[in-house]
Amino acid sequence: MAQFIKTPVKGMNDMLPADMRLRERVLGMIKRSYGAYGFMQIETPAMEHIENLTSKQGGDNEKLIFRVMKRGAELQRALDKGDGELADSGLRYDLTVPLSRYYANNRERLPSPFKTLQIGSVWRADNPQKGRFRQFTQCDIDILGDESSLAEIELIAATSSMLSQIFATIGVTDFTVHVGDRRILSAVARQAGFGEEQVGSALVSLDKADKIGLPGVERELLQNGFDAEAVGRYIAFYEGAQAGCEAEEFCKEIGEEYLPAGVAGELSAILESVRPMLPAGVSAVFDPTLVRGMGYYTGTIFEVSMDGYGFAIAGGGRYDEMIGKFCGQRVPACGFSIGFERIITILKDHLPQGAPIEGGATAFLIGARVPQERRTQVLREAMRVRESGQTATVLPMSKNVGHQIELLEKEGFTRFEKVFE
Secondary structure, eight states, rough: OOOOSSSSOTOOOOOOHHHHHHHHHHHHHHHHHHHHTTEEEEEEOOEEEHHHHHOOSOOOOGGGOEEEOOOOOHHHHHHHHHHSSSSSEEOOOSSSHHHHHHHHHHHSSSOOEEEEEEEEEEOOOOOOBTTTTEEEEEEEEEESSSSHHHHHHHHHHHHHHHHHHHHHHHTTEEEEEEEEEHHHHHHHHHHOOOOOOGGGHHHHHHTTHHHHHHHHHHHHEEEEOOOOHHHHHHHHEEEHHHOOOOOHHTTTTTTTSOOTTTTHHHHHHHHHHHHGSSOTEEEEOOOOOOOOTTTTTEEEEEEEEETTTTOEEEEEOOTTTTTTTHHHSSOOOOEEEOOOOOOOOOOOHTTTTTTOHHHHHHHEEEEETTOHHHHHHHHHHHHHHHHHTTTTEEEEESSSSSHHHHHHHHTTTOOEEOOOO
């Protein structure tokens, strides 16, 4: 007889009522906050065509795809052929690739520019750890069809406002929005002497600077076989950057043949516009070593960090070339992805009992010997509590009523009426 396993698959979680209450509360705040900025909610399927997921746009995430095998005769033909692709689809690893397909398929029915909010589960065959799962909820906002920097300004302002509202519930006000640009990163690498085909590998190493430092980045580049002189110039450029410098100051030594005119000024203008819009405690800084791992970013990139946590809680950027791969026409696009599971992790660190039930909650516990007439009175009283906008539950009283109340308190109940007769 098969042995059943009661624990979930590694990297995936069961959600208890207190977990769901907290998650639904946060999702509600996200929807209301972004809705106030004009973002419209959409939904895309959990599965995507395997061709879309393996288009070399998703960076390392393409190595983490949960593939879905062909079925029936199609699978048998692939097996008989021996060299055929066994999968024809896969679970989405993010929401950006599905959004690009969605927009290309529906653009004639959508406003332009299109401000969209998407919330849903994504899957990655990753190594689970704190704040990192194999199945998790992702929340994205994107602006499609806007070439101007107004898109970046709106995305940063809206996300900062939303995060401030959520973290205010636990008394946290401070976090940092890091802003950079892939064009600047590429220009520095090429000016240092890296070939066009080597830039991506150089950025992969630079992305680790916050963990291994610039000496560690240098060692890794040399170990990967890059030219020592090019590596030396590359590291020296970042070592010479002043702490807290602005984009134009950092870029003044980059030749015009490597960096398009106006990029640094545009980035400075975004930061100058955003800073007065940020809630108290939130700062926005130019970060020359910010990389972001996705291969589809083409310009501005951003990331949100919080002291005490070794992971980003939101990130995104401009990806002006991806949608065109689906519709054959260039469509400017910019988006911000919110690390929903990481936000929940932070909140649970501060709310060990989970979120309380809004409006208060009363549990009526009825003893076994209570007569029918009294039970009816309790049920009517519970109805009056509900009509006042509060939560009420009516339960048979357990023999160990103290333990019963303890468990109900963990689920957010704060008032208890014990009826013995």
